[in-house]
Amino acid sequence: MHQLVLSVPNISCGRCVEAIQEEVGLVAGVHAVTVDLATRTVRVDGDADRAAVVAAIAEAGHQVA
Template identity: 45%
Template sequence: MSTATYTVNGMTCGHCVSSVKEEVGEVAGVTGVEVDLASGLLTVESASPVDKDRIVAAVEAAGYEVAHQS
């Protein structure tokens, strides 16, 4: 199992969280998505590491920006 954490800018409400979860959840290989609105943290779980660019593209498709990856 692989876990990656990203900081997402621009989320302000529950709809924002839902949009990010939906888009990232559709990325091939992703098995779990957690989004914390208060901290802006996005945690992505997968069976094997997923390319960061695919996660960033999914976040951008939801209308937000990845500021940092941990």
């Protein structure tokens, strides 16, 4: 298991956090998702493919920097 930390600069509210957690949580291999509104980062624990996580964040309406 590894950890992936991504910068998502347009996270601006609690709904953004919820949407990202929901979409990323559906990705195969994700064991945990932590979205930090203060630092605008998404931390993913597990064996998920980075491209799949980035696509899930895009599905939630946000872009990885």
